[in-house]
Amino acid sequence: MSFDLTREPLEDAAGRAADLFVEIYRGLEDRRVDPGVDRDELRRLFRHTLTEEGIGLLPTLSEFRDRILPNSMGTPHPLYLGLVNSSPLPAAALADLLVSCLNNNGGAVHQSPAISAAEQEVVRVFTRLFGLDPSWSGMVLPGGTFATLQGLALARARHFPDWQARGPAALDGRPVLYTSQAAHFSVTRSGVTVGIGDDGVVALSGTGRGSLDTAALEDRIERDRSQGSRPFAVVATAGTTGTGAIDPLSDIADLCHRHGLWFHVDACYGGAAVLLDELRPRLAGIERADSIAVDPHKWFFIPIAAALFLTRHAELECRTFAAGDTSYIPQHGEADAFRRGIPTSRRSSGLGIWMGLRAHGLSAVRDAVRRNIELTRLLERLLAEEGFEVLPGGELSIACARWEVAEGDPDEIDRLQTRIAEDVVRSGLAWFSTARHADRNWLRFNLVNLYTRERHIRRLSGLVAETARRLAGGPV
Numbered sequence: 001m002s003f004d005l006t007r008e009p010l011e012d013a014a015g016r017a018a019d020l021f022v023e024i025y026r027g028l029e030d031r032r033v034d035p036g037v038d039r040d041e042l043r044r045l046f047r048h049t050l051t052e053e054g055i056g057l058l059p060t061l062s063e064f065r066d067r068i069l070p071n072s073m074g075t076p077h078p079l080y081l082g083l084v085n086s087s088p089l090p091a092a093a094l095a096d097l098l099v100s101c102l103n104n105n106g107g108a109v110h111q112s113p114a115i116s117a118a119e120q121e122v123v124r125v126f127t128r129l130f131g132l133d134p135s136w137s138g139m140v141l142p143g144g145t146f147a148t149l150q151g152l153a154l155a156r157a158r159h160f161p162d163w164q165a166r167g168p169a170a171l172d173g174r175p176v177l178y179t180s181q182a183a184h185f186s187v188t189r190s191g192v193t194v195g196i197g198d199d200g201v202v203a204l205s206g207t208g209r210g211s212l213d214t215a216a217l218e219d220r221i222e223r224d225r226s227q228g229s230r231p232f233a234v235v236a237t238a239g240t241t242g243t244g245a246i247d248p249l250s251d252i253a254d255l256c257h258r259h260g261l262w263f264h265v266d267a268c269y270g271g272a273a274v275l276l277d278e279l280r281p282r283l284a285g286i287e288r289a290d291s292i293a294v295d296p297h298k299w300f301f302i303p304i305a306a307a308l309f310l311t312r313h314a315e316l317e318c319r320t321f322a323a324g325d326t327s328y329i330p331q332h333g334e335a336d337a338f339r340r341g342i343p344t345s346r347r348s349s350g351l352g353i354w355m356g357l358r359a360h361g362l363s364a365v366r367d368a369v370r371r372n373i374e375l376t377r378l379l380e381r382l383l384a385e386e387g388f389e390v391l392p393g394g395e396l397s398i399a400c401a402r403w404e405v406a407e408g409d410p411d412e413i414d415r416l417q418t419r420i421a422e423d424v425v426r427s428g429l430a431w432f433s434t435a436r437h438a439d440r441n442w443l444r445f446n447l448v449n450l451y452t453r454e455r456h457i458r459r460l461s462g463l464v465a466e467t468a469r470r471l472a473g474g475p476v
């Protein structure tokens with residue numbers, strides 16, 4: 001049967017989708033956090049569902065209600081304290097529906113004129129938030145991983161222009177970039193993807209919760225250079241994934257300046273700290289970066305995928321990512337995103353950021369970030385009172401804690417942390433994971449959540465303590 005839009009029940013379908021949207025947002029705590037479903041069973045549930053004939057709009061929405069919704073994770077649940085996946089602002093979630101009905105190719109302005117203008121406003125606002133010069137260029141990418149990759153591709157082009165032209169044969173020394181061991185794995189992946197290999201990514205051990213030690217970094221750069229390597233970039237992290245450590249950005253900016261290195265900041269998670277007067281100074285130095293990755297889809301409460309890449313090198317972008325034959329694409333004198341970055345077609349995720357902030361305001365994000373941090377400190381205090389060892393020095397919204405057992409085998413105690421996390425996740429009452437830090441496993445609680453309140457944190461602390469005592473065999 002040929003598709004005929006005029007015969008589709010659009011009004012009913014839109015109403016049904018709206019009901020589902022309301023059901024999800026009004027029932028945040030009604031569902032389990034982790035759906036707790038068997039993967040094979042789920043695969044069976046979807047097997048043979050895509051056939052020659054479709055079932056129609058309304059039955060498909062019913063299937064969403066029956067098959068997808070109960071088997072999905074509730075990241076907006078107030079006790080989702082897990083990976084750095086935020087609880088999305090409702091207006092930003094609505095943007096996803098609307099943007100998909102339009103030409104959502106943000107690669108070229110003439111394809112998505114209004115949405116591209118909204119994205120430019122997003123870039124302008126983030127440029128201001130980070131205290132950057134208004135001449136900085138920026139674009140939305142499908143993840144912080146892509147933003148760091150794009151930053152390192154520019155770093156490579158700047159430092160090794162011959163490599164850009166002739167490939168690795170042009171190199172007269174091993175290119176090296178530096179980061180901390182606590183940096184996100186996407187830094188190494190990006191380094192490997194731009195061709196410097198695992199050996200070209202030097203990950204240095206950190207201090208405290210894992211921040212880069214600038215003195216050790218400088219020693220290593222000088223040593224590598226004296227041995228014929230070609231240091232070209234440092235990737236610092238503003239808010240590491242495991243423990244929320246912030247690298248000393250200002251010192252690293254000085255060091256990069258002294259050594260002529262590209263300075264990329266991974267502010268994917270911790271970038272939202274600039275919203276708070278009390279934390280903004282901790283990010284001082286970010287304005288001297290060459291490029292920045294920040295994820296509005298983390299602590300700015302925008303749905304995945306909405307990452308922002310910012311760079312001071314607008315002209316270099318155009319040279320590095322110059323497109324070949326584009327005779328089929330109209331030109332209008334401005335450098336479209338597809339001429340300044342890796343993607344060609346690009347989902348217009350900037351609309352979600354713009355609609356989220358337009359509807360709810362930066363103040364809603366700021367309040368939530370502050371509340372997340374305060375509740376994280378509360379959780380640390382409560383867990384310490386319950387007898388957990390709590391990792392000191394937390395500044396952002398990650399709490400790490402361990403249940404220690406006197407005279408236990410260290411590996412067994414590490415496994416106990418994993419069992420505690422798995423047990424709570426299985427209950428469907430909360431979601432968090434464990435992270436490795438200082439050669440030990442820690443329960444890791446990450447609040448990137450609009451909806452968590454004090455009562456949830458008190459409930460969680462009791463639940464985790466009860467689980468730890470039960471599994472460790474102590475008094476409950």
Ligand SMILES: Cc1ncc(COP(=O)(O)O)c(C=O)c1O
Nearest residue numbers: 084143144145184186241268269
């Ligand atoms: C500090 C940090 N950088 C980069 C990433 C990767 O970002 P994305 O998942 O948006 O690619 C993450 C993901 O959690 C992160 O925490």
